[in-house]
Amino acid sequence: MDWVESAGGPLLAAPASQLARWEGATDDEGPVETWGDYGRACAVEGYIGLVDIGAGQALVLGDEPATTTYLPDERLFLRWAAADSEAGLVSAARQALHDITWDEEITWDVDGAIVLFDSAWPGATPEPGNHLTIDLAAARYRVSAAYRQDDRNWMILVQLTPVP
Numbered sequence: 001m002d003w004v005e006s007a008g009g010p011l012l013a014a015p016a017s018q019l020a021r022w023e024g025a026t027d028d029e030g031p032v033e034t035w036g037d038y039g040r041a042c043a044v045e046g047y048i049g050l051v052d053i054g055a056g057q058a059l060v061l062g063d064e065p066a067t068t069t070y071l072p073d074e075r076l077f078l079r080w081a082a083a084d085s086e087a088g089l090v091s092a093a094r095q096a097l098h099d100i101t102w103d104e105e106i107t108w109d110v111d112g113a114i115v116l117f118d119s120a121w122p123g124a125t126p127e128p129g130n131h132l133t134i135d136l137a138a139a140r141y142r143v144s145a146a147y148r149q150d151d152r153n154w155m156i157l158v159q160l161t162p163v164p
Contacts, residue, residue: 001069001090004130004131006066011065013115015053015057017111018055020124025039037051041058042062047104047146048106059108061158067080068080076093076159078155078157083154088152089155092155093155101146103145103146103147104144106143108141108160109140109141110140113135115133117132140163144161145158145159
């Protein structure tokens, strides 16, 4: 399973069609809000939010700089806050989906494939070995997010559900 890590800020799921329009951190002086596109991603409060990118919008995975993967069968971003093992975390995430109450929800229009990467990097050249390309059908999605924990696994779950 491939995971994407953050250097400390939010991760971004950007439409592949608009990826080159993301400039990442264009400055590292002054308050983070002035750091270009990265500053806009950092301004998102909560687990999820949207920022404009070219002719579309990118999904910001905020709150924690958690290592994240994507489980395609569940259309689920799994964000690793704490766990003893990858297998245990994935199993706990799948189990959590059976009775989850979502904390946040937004609607996101997607035109096809997306790329998950550290928002500090420019989209034209995402960090080698630290990004995922995710094939999504062009659609409107309800994006739902929640924090869950059990005795051994702490995670943030972000699920994409097509809106009919």
